Amino acid sequence: MKLHFSKQNVLIWGSIGVGVVLFAYFIMNYFDHHPSTEDAYVQANTTNIAAQVTGPVANVSVSDHQLVEKxxxxxxxxxxxxxxxxxxxxxxxxxQHAALVLAEQNAERILRLVKIGxxxxxxxxxxxxxxxxxxxxLEAAEAQLAQAKLDLQHTEIRAPNRGIVTQFLLRPGNNVVANNTLFVLVEQHDFWVDANxxxxxxxxxxxxxxxxxxxxMFPKHTFYGTVDAVSSASGAVFSLLPPENASGNWVKVTQRFPVKxxxxxxxxxxxxxxxxxATVTINAASSPNSKT
Known part of the structure; x- marks a missing residue:
C-alpha cells in the first residue's frame, strides 16, 4: 500500500515537529535557568544565654517562647x-588607701633624714x-572592688538582642553555674534560607x-530574596562519615551544595x-542584584 503525503500535510507535520522541539528546548532552558529545590530550611542567628556568676535564681522575668527586646x-x-x-x-x-598615706609620710620622713645623713x-x-x-x-584592692561590682552587675541577666526565648526552664531557687548555657535566644532581625x-x-x-x-507553613504567600553565597564545598565534605570512593563498589552520587x-x-x-x-526557585537568568 502506498502512502500519499500532500505538500500541505508535510508542512503541517513539519510545523508540529518544529514546535515540539522548540517547546522542549524552551522548557529545558527555563528549568536550567530557574533551578528549584524543596531541600531548604529557614535559619536565624541564635545566642546561648548563660550567667557569668554562680548562684541561686532570685527572680524570673520571662517565659518560654516570649519575645524580648534588647x-x-x-x-x-x-x-x-x-x-x-x-x-x-x-x-x-x-x-589600703590609709596604709598608702602612712607609707608615703614615712618614706618622705626617712628619705629626708637620709639626705642629711x-x-x-x-x-x-x-x-x-x-x-x-x-x-x-592599693591597686589590687581597687581591682578587687571593680571585680566585685562587675559580679554584682552580672546578677542581672539581660537579652543581648531582640529575639524569642526558647528552651527556658528556669525557676526561682534553681542554682545556676557560671558560663553554662541555660536557654537559647532566637534572634528576630535577620533570617535566611539554606537551600541544598x-x-x-x-x-x-x-x-x-x-x-x-x-x-x-504559608503555602499561599511568596517571600522574595537574593542569593547571598554559594558554598565552595558540598555537604558531604563536612559529613562525619564522608563517602568512601576507594572501594570497587563505588556508585556515583550527585552531590548537593548549600546556597545561602x-x-x-x-x-x-x-x-x-x-x-x-521551604521551596525556593532561583532566577538564574536575572542579573545580580536584580529586584525582579
Whole structure:
C-alpha cells in the first residue's frame, strides 16, 4: 500500500515537529535557568544565654517562647552575696588607701633624714620598698572592688538582642553555674534560607540573583530574596562519615551544595521561624542584584 503525503500535510507535520522541539528546548532552558529545590530550611542567628556568676535564681522575668527586646531583664541571681563582696572590697580599699598615706609620710620622713645623713641608705631603701608595696596593694584592692561590682552587675541577666526565648526552664531557687548555657535566644532581625541544590543545578547561580521562596507553613504567600553565597564545598565534605570512593563498589552520587539566600520581605503577618521548610526557585537568568 502506498502512502500519499500532500505538500500541505508535510508542512503541517513539519510545523508540529518544529514546535515540539522548540517547546522542549524552551522548557529545558527555563528549568536550567530557574533551578528549584524543596531541600531548604529557614535559619536565624541564635545566642546561648548563660550567667557569668554562680548562684541561686532570685527572680524570673520571662517565659518560654516570649519575645524580648534588647537589654530586657530575663532573670536575676540572688545579689546578697555579691553585695557583701562589694562592701568588703570597699572596706579593704579604704584600709589600703590609709596604709598608702602612712607609707608615703614615712618614706618622705626617712628619705629626708637620709639626705642629711641621719639615716642610713638601707633605711631609705626599706621605706621606699614599703611605699611601693602599699601602692601595689592599693591597686589590687581597687581591682578587687571593680571585680566585685562587675559580679554584682552580672546578677542581672539581660537579652543581648531582640529575639524569642526558647528552651527556658528556669525557676526561682534553681542554682545556676557560671558560663553554662541555660536557654537559647532566637534572634528576630535577620533570617535566611539554606537551600541544598544538586551540583547539576548551580552552573548559572551567582550571588545577587533574585529568588522566590514559599514556606510549607504559608503555602499561599511568596517571600522574595537574593542569593547571598554559594558554598565552595558540598555537604558531604563536612559529613562525619564522608563517602568512601576507594572501594570497587563505588556508585556515583550527585552531590548537593548549600546556597545561602537572604529573605528580603519579612512580614509580621507571616512570622518566620527557624527550621521551617521551604521551596525556593532561583532566577538564574536575572542579573545580580536584580529586584525582579
Amino acid at each position: 537589654n530586657q531583664l530575663l532573670f536575676t541571681i540572688d545579689p546578697l552575696p555579691f553585695q557583701i563582696a562589694v562592701n568588703k572590697a570597699t572596706a579593704t580599699l579604704a584600709n 641621719q639615716q642610713s641608705k638601707a633605711a631609705g631603701d626599706q621605706a621606699q620598698s614599703q611605699l611601693d608595696s602599699a601602692q601595689a596593694e 541544590f544538586k551540583e547539576t543545578q548551580i552552573a548559572h547561580v551567582k550571588p545577587g540573583q533574585s529568588v522566590k521562596i514559599v514556606l510549607d 539566600i537572604i529573605i528580603k520581605n519579612s512580614d509580621p503577618a507571616y512570622p518566620l521561624r527557624a527550621g521551617a521548610t
